[in-house]
Amino acid sequence: xxxSDRAPPGLLRSVSIFAELDDAAAAGLERxxxxxxxxxxxxxxxxxxxxxxxxxxxxxxxxxxxxxxxxREVILSIFKEPGDFLGEMSLLDDEPRSATVMAVAPSTLVVxxxxxxxxxxxxxxxxxxxxxxxxxRRLRRADAVIGDLALLDVLGRLAVRLRDLALAEGEPTAxxxxxxxxxxxxxxxxxxxxxxxxxxxxxxxxxxxxxxxLTGKRLLVRHRLLRRD
Ligand code: CMP
Numbered sequence: 001x002x003x004s005d006r007a008p009p010g011l012l013r014s015v016s017i018f019a020e021l022d023d024a025a026a027a028g029l030e031r032x033x034x035x036x037x038x039x040x041x042x043x044x045x046x047x048x049x050x051x052x053x054x055x056x057x058x059x060x061x062x063x064x065x066x067x068x069x070x071x072r073e074v075i076l077s078i079f080k081e082p083g084d085f086l087g088e089m090s091l092l093d094d095e096p097r098s099a100t101v102m103a104v105a106p107s108t109l110v111v112x113x114x115x116x117x118x119x120x121x122x123x124x125x126x127x128x129x130x131x132x133x134x135x136x137r138r139l140r141r142a143d144a145v146i147g148d149l150a151l152l153d154v155l156g157r158l159a160v161r162l163r164d165l166a167l168a169e170g171e172p173t174a175x176x177x178x179x180x181x182x183x184x185x186x187x188x189x190x191x192x193x194x195x196x197x198x199x200x201x202x203x204x205x206x207x208x209x210x211x212x213x214l215t216g217k218r219l220l221v222r223h224r225l226l227r228r229d
Contacts, residue, residue, distance in 0.1 A: 005034065005035050006030070006031070006033070006034065006035065007030045007033035007034070007035050007058075007110040010026075010030075011030065011033075011056075011058060011110060012026055012029050012030050012033065012056070012110070013026045014082065014083055015056050015082075015083035015085065017085060017127055017130040017131050017134065018127060018130075019130070020124075020126045020127070020130075021124065021127070025123075025124065029112070029116070029120060032112060032113070032116045033056075033110045033111065033112050033116075034110065034111045035058065035108060035109070035110050035111070036108070036109055036110075036111055037106070037107070037108045038060070038103040038106070038107045038108075038109070039103065039106055040103055040104060040105055040106055041102065041103065041104075042102065042103050043100060043101070043102050044062060044086070044101040044102060044103060044107075044109065045086065045087055045097050045099075045100060045101040046097060046100050047066065047067070047096075047097050047098065047099050047100045048096045048097060049096060049097045050090070050096060050097075051087055051089070051090020051091055051095075051096065051097050051114070052090075052091075052113065052114050053087060053091075053111045053112060053113050053114060053117075054085060054086075054087050054088055054091055054111070054112045054114075054117045055085065055086045055087045055101070055109045055110070055111055056083065056084070056085045056086075056109060056110045056111075056112070057079055057080070057081065057082055057083065057084045057085070057086070057107065057108075057109055058082055058107075058108040058109060058110055059082060059107065059108050060080070060103060060105050060106055060107025060108060060109075061078065061079070061080040061103070061104045061105040061107060062078070062079050062080075062086065062101050062102060062103050062104060062107055062109075063075050063077070063078050063079075063101070063102055063104050064076040064077040064078070064079070064086070064099045064100070064101050065099060065100050065101075065102060065190070066099055066100070067100065072190075073190045074190055074193060075187065075190040075191045076099055076142070077138070077141070078104070085134070086101050086109075087101070088117075088131060088135070091114050091117050091118065092131075148160055148192075149193055154192065154194050154198055154199075154202050155202050155205060155206070157192040157193070157194075158188065158192055158199065158202045158203065158206065159206060159211065159225060161188065161191055161192050162206070162212060162219070162221050162225065163221060163225055163226055165179060165182075165183070165221075166178075166179060166219075166221035166225075166226060167226065170221060173220070175213075175220055175222060175223070176220050176221050176222040176223045176225070176226060177220070177221050177226060178218060178219070178220050178221075179218070179219045179221070180217065180218055181217050182214075182217055182218070182219035185199045185200055185203070188203075206225070210222065210224070211224060211225040212225065
């Protein structure tokens with residue numbers, strides 16, 4: 001951790017779960033929150049640690065990961081939108097951290113203690129509903145990933161993941177959607193539960209079929225792949 005200070009004014013109001021607070025409640029919460037910065041590669045939360053705080057992303061990019069015994073990594077999710085929050089699960093169920101959260105770019109987060117988060121939820125039912133809404137969204141996404149792992153082969157999982165990434169982040173062009181900074185093959189492998197070598201072969205196959213075009217870090221996902229169910 002490089003620094004620790006107060007949350008910037010107005011920040012928590014920009015976070016979806018705190019958006020409906022009135023001015024006094026938002027200011028009260030901001031007085032309690034602390035800001036922390038992390039370098040790329042720094043661990044923010046560690047799986048199995050006791051959880052004692054909620055983290056809200058101010059800037060940067062973090063990944064939620066599990067590590068196998070061999071050290072192999074599975075990426076459960078990536079968060080990069082200001083206001084994305086992490087660490088709520090341990091605060092709600094009093095169990096240890098369910099996964100490790102690591103900065104994948106220099107990142108700043110606001111930290112709220114367990115006691116302050118819980119008091120806040122109890123006083124503001126709308127905030128509790130927002131948290132539940134976000135948990136449902138994450139569970140739906142996890143369900144989709146479980147379904148893909150069980151029902152699709154690697155080529156299918158890669159196609160679905162590239163389509164989702166392109167629809168979420170790609171720039172629309174006449175030919176499809178372009179990701180200017182596609183994830184590395186190792187990152188994609190950790191997202192779809194396979195090895196980097198297998199991703200390399202599957203990417204070549206999608207390129208051979210004309211579903212994608214790879215040019216350095218740039219990846220074009222063609223309309224035919226975007227449309228496929
Ligand atoms: P917690 O278990 O306290 O610490 C790890 C955090 O990672 C967890 O809270 C969630 O905020 C987040 N997390 C765990 N699993 C997922 C998932 N499948 N999708 C998105 N976020 C997750």
